[in-house]
Amino acid sequence: MTTTIVRGRQVICRVTGKDSAEVIEDGAVVVQDGVIIEVGKFDELLERYQPDEIIGTSRHVVIPGLINAHHHVGLTPFQLGSLDMPLETWIIARWALREVDPYLDTLWCAIQMIESGITTVQHNHMASRLPQNLDLFEASSQVLDAYKASGMRVAFSIFIRDQNNLVYENDQRFLSTLPSQLAARTRERLSARPVPLEEYLSSTAELHARRSSPRTNIFVSPHNVHWCSDEMLVAMSDLARRLGTGLHIHLQETIYQRMYGTRHWNKTPLAHLAELGTLGPEVSCAHGVWLSESDLDILSETQTSVCTNPSSNLRLKSGIAPFNRLLERGVNVAIGIDEAGINDDNDILQEMRLAQKIHREPGVSSSHPTSHDILRLATENAARVTFFDDVGIIEPGKRADLVLIDTDRIEEPYLNPDTDIVDALIYRGKGLDVDTVMVDGEVLLRDKKFLKADKSEVATRLRESLSRELTDREANGARLSEEILPYINGWFSEWELESGMSHYSYNLR
Numbered sequence: 001m002t003t004t005i006v007r008g009r010q011v012i013c014r015v016t017g018k019d020s021a022e023v024i025e026d027g028a029v030v031v032q033d034g035v036i037i038e039v040g041k042f043d044e045l046l047e048r049y050q051p052d053e054i055i056g057t058s059r060h061v062v063i064p065g066l067i068n069a070h071h072h073v074g075l076t077p078f079q080l081g082s083l084d085m086p087l088e089t090w091i092i093a094r095w096a097l098r099e100v101d102p103y104l105d106t107l108w109c110a111i112q113m114i115e116s117g118i119t120t121v122q123h124n125h126m127a128s129r130l131p132q133n134l135d136l137f138e139a140s141s142q143v144l145d146a147y148k149a150s151g152m153r154v155a156f157s158i159f160i161r162d163q164n165n166l167v168y169e170n171d172q173r174f175l176s177t178l179p180s181q182l183a184a185r186t187r188e189r190l191s192a193r194p195v196p197l198e199e200y201l202s203s204t205a206e207l208h209a210r211r212s213s214p215r216t217n218i219f220v221s222p223h224n225v226h227w228c229s230d231e232m233l234v235a236m237s238d239l240a241r242r243l244g245t246g247l248h249i250h251l252q253e254t255i256y257q258r259m260y261g262t263r264h265w266n267k268t269p270l271a272h273l274a275e276l277g278t279l280g281p282e283v284s285c286a287h288g289v290w291l292s293e294s295d296l297d298i299l300s301e302t303q304t305s306v307c308t309n310p311s312s313n314l315r316l317k318s319g320i321a322p323f324n325r326l327l328e329r330g331v332n333v334a335i336g337i338d339e340a341g342i343n344d345d346n347d348i349l350q351e352m353r354l355a356q357k358i359h360r361e362p363g364v365s366s367s368h369p370t371s372h373d374i375l376r377l378a379t380e381n382a383a384r385v386t387f388f389d390d391v392g393i394i395e396p397g398k399r400a401d402l403v404l405i406d407t408d409r410i411e412e413p414y415l416n417p418d419t420d421i422v423d424a425l426i427y428r429g430k431g432l433d434v435d436t437v438m439v440d441g442e443v444l445l446r447d448k449k450f451l452k453a454d455k456s457e458v459a460t461r462l463r464e465s466l467s468r469e470l471t472d473r474e475a476n477g478a479r480l481s482e483e484i485l486p487y488i489n490g491w492f493s494e495w496e497l498e499s500g501m502s503h504y505s506y507n508l509r
């Protein structure tokens, strides 16, 4: 049996309220075989245990491992050549992007995330960006193998859709408006790697049954309400419930998606999901930018979670989620980077800071999230979303997913000593301050150095893998997206944007 004492000037065990947290000054966490067995004062614990190792110093703050509750891939679309665009055109512009080795891409990204203090991720993978020559199970295994090599915890899902692939209407109807050559080539691309619902359901069930690591959960993921037929939504919901696992779905990310609901069901997409009986505590919705008042009630009543992604919503012109309203209704909200952090670098501490700042509504008595609210998003709330109920807080019996943050830069050259430590981290912390990261008591990062693989070697292999000539599929994808984008743009530009109640008033007219 190995005993480790993890110590810090402060141990932040958990958030207890809007402005409060359980914090132990000069504290320590005793870890035995991956489990937290006691939390208390460092001096007292040192007297009673003979640790094999002491990790941390009085310069460090110990926090629960951070959880990125909505994420996709490693190399960002920008790194692969795409500027930010509105979501509806950006998705088509992605056809131009290189196809990246899923194992190396995931491992690279996991290292980046671990360096910023992330110990668990909800990874949501697009079926069409998996290798075309492998079946769904084999292709998914490459991503899962990379997480296993990194040591990170992952709630993994593949998302699929079966309609409205180009614009928010029937594919054939839209294709019939295109020049015939362009329509034929687009049709060919859409049919290149179909994932029939039956294959999806059986592969997901197989992945779930054959999970080889307790650090892995397998989720079910319809892409978004308007992209999935009712048959698909219901079948996936049934599967998630049968497996006792989570269902993750993008939801009302843009105004067009909400308007699709009005046009097709005369209600919001979320209300449509509620009518289908597919909401509940096992469901988490990414984005939720365009939620109506009644949507907030539905989320609260069904105990459905929301994963908010402020950087992504700014970058893709999606808008600002009604975050304060969600908190007021008691909705479980987690936070994700969505592969599109504000600095394009997967730093969750910066994403947390952006979430705090962007929801500061004008007016002395208006709402704003506290630092404690924000820390809770990335710990306890996100643990619930990812179905890892034994992480997210530091207390005896929980798994030892711990992060040590170096306070030197944060406090340099002076920080008022009365500053609450949670405020200090959320106002000034960055990924580069993260010193040590452990999952299940296993040290993955020490002295800011990743231990499970040679980071520079992973970078070299990834760079080399992309030094090859473009494949036909990549070259065709680039040409096709360039040619079809004006038509996609034209189709959406004909929508007169719905006006309605806005949740925030940043600049009153």
Ligand SMILES: [Zn+2]
Pocket: 070, 071, 072, 250, 286, 338
């Ligand atoms: Zn996403």
